[in-house]
Amino acid sequence: MEKIIRVAIYARVSTDEQAEHGYSIDAQLDTLRNYCALYNKPIIGEYVDRGVSGKSTKGRYELQRLLKDAEDGLFDEVIVWKINRMARKNIDLLQIVDLLDKNNIAFRSFSENFETETPMGRFALQMMGAVGELERNTIVDNVKMGHKQRAKTGSHNGKVPLGYRVVKGSADGRGRNTEVVIVEDEAMLVRKIFELYASGKGLKYIANALNRDGYTTKTKGPFSTCSIRDLLDNPMFIGKIRYNQYENWSEKRRKGKSANPILVDGLHSAIIDQNLWDKVRLLRQKKSSMPKKRFEGEYLLTGIIRCPECGAAMTASRTVNKMKDGSKVTRMYYSCSSFRSKGSSVCHANSIRKVEAEQTVMNRVQNVLIKPQLLKAIVKGVNERKIGRIKPLEKELSGVKVRIAKLEENKRKYLSLYEMDQIDRDLFSERLDGINGDLDDELTRKSRLELELRGDEAEPVSYELVRSLMERFDGLLRESPFEQRKTLLHLIVKKITLDDKRMVKDVELSFNSETEKHFLSAAPSADNIAEGAFPLSGKAPQLSGRFTLIL
Known part of the structure; x- marks a missing residue:
């Protein structure tokens, strides 16, 4: 008897792709449903991420749900319309497919017409994934090239700093130009910052003075030493355009500093005169060469x-x-x-x-180990909070489902009116776009809530499991060198709060399957521990979900 192949459909469309022909969610789903019907493959589930970019796996709740269902063995094959629907980066694609493969699940692309069940199929996947990433990188490079060209002509790209705003200029043959103009109220504040620094005031003094007087940053937040520093180092205030100071900022941040940034005269007006700018530059260079403060001692709790x-x-x-x-x-x-x-x-x-x-x-950690009744009370509280957390999430999910049903009903009504020629085409398009936008938001919210509920619906955590994990955690804290202790604390201690008398109030610990697997379970070579490994022997009970303890 021929085996029945259970299929999971995955579809995704980003906000920018919503209007592109052939990239709509409905088109993807219809195509894949017809394919499954043709080959008699039952559809176990449809996983749809709406308005989400494929450049990373973050925020893609339906993809995360699909991967969890894959580990539970709910289907035998995952099918997508095109490879780039699953991931834009080859490394993400390969990791996803590797997880599916470990669970004996095939991955199939409808448009590229291959599957991962054969060596040639896996080879084709890697090649197509590389081609897809090349295509995306080419588009990104073309956009960057356009931005570089704009910068070289003195035009600004993206957001502007305090003191400026972007206004629409005159229309040309290709669209509408923009113009950077001075906001005088903000410009006065920028001049004040430069003058204070030129008079010898430090970054912290300036930030404190501005916050005390009620001034805010461009994003309406309080000033910090970093925001003051960035303002003082921005050549836009003397009429210059600086571009490409950092490359691939979203991933490398300040480590991606460019060796050849663009610095040219801009089309906008200056706020700071050259003499004041030069004076501030001299002070900035002098202070940057001064030795930084060095604190002796090992600080375990910084950041938590x-x-x-x-x-x-x-x-x-x-x-x-x-x-x-x-x-x-x-x-x-x-x-x-x-x-x-x-x-x-x-x-x-x-x-x-x-x-x-x-x-x-x-x-605190040792205290709960020598007082079993205290630890049992904490575990009981964890399980009670778990139950208490589920109910509000279920209520919120129920409300989301009601709103989705109402939006879908409204969508059907407008479609009926349009078919009967009882509504203007432009008005129909406007209303439909609004409904589809709201529907995408609610469906994304539904996916997030279902994923959260899935994590909270795990079995109640047992006292024996918690005690085992706490014993191992305590042992590692006492036996490990400083760097390992700090790593472990930052992995497991979620936060430490103080009371109004500046005494430790709560120590919140968060255990999950990853920390248990990599740090609180026996090392593969526990009898002969390599340098740098956590010194642990024996085996802890298996942890399937995540839970939080407050000591």
């Missing part, structure tokens, strides 16, 4: 301990006090990062001694 006043991460700080006998004593603390970068008008230091904070965290 939170300010009790504003919630920002706390960073390393220290004070050096002179004693009566002339000796100096260094005291180390964790202090609010917002205070350190934005000043006292945004927050305060709220410092906590380093030794006290770290010792309290270690004691």
Whole structure:
């Protein structure tokens, strides 16, 4: 008897592709449904990501749901209209297909007409994936080339800094030009920042002064030392256009600094005169050559301990006090990062001694191990919160489904009116675009909620499992060197909160299958641990989901 092949359909369209012929969700689904009907392949599920780019797997809730269902063995084959619907990057595509292959699931592309069940099919996948990535990179390069050409002619690309805004200019044969003009109220603030720095004031002083006086950044947030620095280093304020300072910013960030940035005279007016700019540049260069502050000591909790006043991460700080006998004593603390970068008008230091904070965290972990009743109460609370969290999510999901049904009904009504010539074509198109946009938003929300509920519907976590994980976590904290302890803390400690007396209030731990697998389970060569491996022997109970403990 011929085996019945269960199929999962995956479709995706980005916001930019919505209007392109042949890229609509409905067209993709109709084509793939007809294919499955022709070959008598039952469709187990349809996974649709609407308005989502394929350049990464983040935010693609339906893809994540598909991969989870693949691991549960719900289907035998995944089919897409084109390879680039699954992923734009070859590395993402290969990782997805590798996961499917490990679960004995074939991957098939309708348009490219191949499957991954054969060596030639897998080879074709790699080649087509590479071609798809080349196509995307070529488009990106063409766009960059256009931006570079605009920059070379003195035109600005993208957002403008404080002091400027973009307005529509006159129309030409290819579209509408834009013009960068000065916003005088903001320009006065920019001049004030440059003048303060030129007078010898530091970045933190300027940020604090502006925040105290109620000024905000272009995005209506408080000023920080970083935002002040970026303003002072932006040559746009002297009428220049700088472009390509960083390459591939979305992935490399500041590590992608370009060796040949473009710097030309712009078409816009300057806000800062050349003399003031030169003076600030001289001060900036002088201060950049000064030695940076260096803090002695190993700070375990930077980034995960939170300010009790504003919630920002706390960073390393220290004070050096002179004693009566002339000796100096260094005291180390964790202090609010917002205070350190934005000043006292945004927050305060709220410092906590380093030794006290770290010792309290270690004691909290050990305390629940020597008091089984305390740990049992915490586990009971976790399971009760899990149940309590599910109900609101289910209620929200129910509301989303009602809105989806209503939008689909409205869509059918407008289609009926259009077919009966009872509505103007332009009005019909406008209304339909609005409904489709709202429908895409609600369907994306539905996918996210279903994915969240799936994670929370796991079996109640057992006391034995939690105790085993906590024992291993505690053992590693006591036995590992500093770098490994810090890595482990940042992986498992979600956040540490302080009370209004600047004492540790809660230590929130988050365990999941990845941390358990890679850090809290026995290493493959536990008897002969390689340098750098976490020193752990034995085997912990298997963890299937994720759960949070508050100590």
